[in-house]
Amino acid sequence: MEQNLLDKIKQSISNIDEKKMNIYFFVQDTKGNAKASLKYIYDMALSLKQLGYQPTMLHEKPDYTPVTTWLGPEYGGLNHMCIEGGNLQIAPEDFLVIPEIFGFVMDQVKNLPCGKIVLCQAYDHMLETLTPGSSWSQYGFLKCITTTEKNKEFISQTMRNVSIDVIEPTISSEFIKQKYPPKPIVCVHTREQRDGINMIKQFYLKYPQYRWITFKDMRGLSQQEFAHSMNDAFLGVWIDPTSSFGTFPLECMKSGVPVVGQIPNLTPDWMTETNGVWVQNPVQIVDIVADFIQNWLEDNILPEIYTEGENTAETFSDIEKFNSKVEDLFTNLIQRRKMSFEEQINKIEENVEN
Numbered sequence: 189m190e191q192n193l194l195d196k197i198k199q200s201i202s203n204i205d206e207k208k209m210n211i212y213f214f215v216q217d218t219k220g221n222a223k224a225s226l227k228y229i230y231d232m233a234l235s236l237k238q239l240g241y242q243p244t245m246l247h248e249k250p251d252y253t254p255v256t257t258w259l260g261p262e263y264g265g266l267n268h269m270c271i272e273g274g275n276l277q278i279a280p281e282d283f284l285v286i287p288e289i290f291g292f293v294m295d296q297v298k299n300l301p302c303g304k305i306v307l308c309q310a311y312d313h314m315l316e317t318l319t320p321g322s323s324w325s326q327y328g329f330l331k332c333i334t335t336t337e338k339n340k341e342f343i344s345q346t347m348r349n350v351s352i353d354v355i356e357p358t359i360s361s362e363f364i365k366q367k368y369p370p371k372p373i374v375c376v377h378t379r380e381q382r383d384g385i386n387m388i389k390q391f392y393l394k395y396p397q398y399r400w401i402t403f404k405d406m407r408g409l410s411q412q413e414f415a416h417s418m419n420d421a422f423l424g425v426w427i428d429p430t431s432s433f434g435t436f437p438l439e440c441m442k443s444g445v446p447v448v449g450q451i452p453n454l455t456p457d458w459m460t461e462t463n464g465v466w467v468q469n470p471v472q473i474v475d476i477v478a479d480f481i482q483n484w485l486e487d488n489i490l491p492e493i494y495t496e497g498e499n500t501a502e503t504f505s506d507i508e509k510f511n512s513k514v515e516d517l518f519t520n521l522i523q524r525r526k527m528s529f530e531e532q533i534n535k536i537e538e539n540v541e542n
Contacts, residue, residue, distance in 0.1 A: 209281040224435035258410035291317035362415035370422035418443035441497030
């Protein structure tokens, strides 16, 4: 029996050395709707695939809508697997990466022998599907990946015995600085659709002289359509109080579009007083937008808001830096996994000798 166990452990080590183990990413089906949090997961998986590993995207139902419908064909080469039916077999050398929103899945996989990682992008979802009093570590999830230092600090105060690493998302190369003068279009992105609709209605009622300004809700667009819309806009409006990173403002900045936005509960690390117009109270946004329009018509916008925004976005445009962080993190995790197997072999061989 000990020899059989030794053979299995040695096979696990061999799979690690040959990069034959699997790295599974549990993903949400957005039904073809663009979602920055899902792009972040696919970017990580694509990075690992380019390094020679075998990432697999796990989804609940067989009718999963491919992200290529909105994210791009380069993501189509990733393996996908449906877990419905219970035919998923995970080996000890494999890794399972689960977003924080799927606490109930963590409970279901707590007895699996693989490495377990939480991918926490939204702090407000951290406890949503966990039972009262339970924590990630109770389910064997002792490693967490998050997007900002602020998020890391908040998570560490709540989730004990969990090691946390930060890998910042990147902004797609689809977003480029505007080549032509913008049109009278304001791009709007809100967490709740009703917040955007109410803001637009309030603006038109309060400032009827600006009814010729077009507000564009950015929901339901592919990444390419999203970037194309940015090329036409002169302003972006962002209302998302529970965001822990904030992709939309950075996409605006990279496109050369100033942003008016509500400061989230956890202020993003990149947010400064000069790279946008930020307010605590979202009720003020309609007035600020009106002031911005007047200044834009008079060609009186401070150049600093454009340059500071572009400089901020540039720091999140380095895909090589992102890939390097992913490689460093997973290489370390995999090597530690291998060392634990080697220690098991040593203990078994010592027991045999004694």
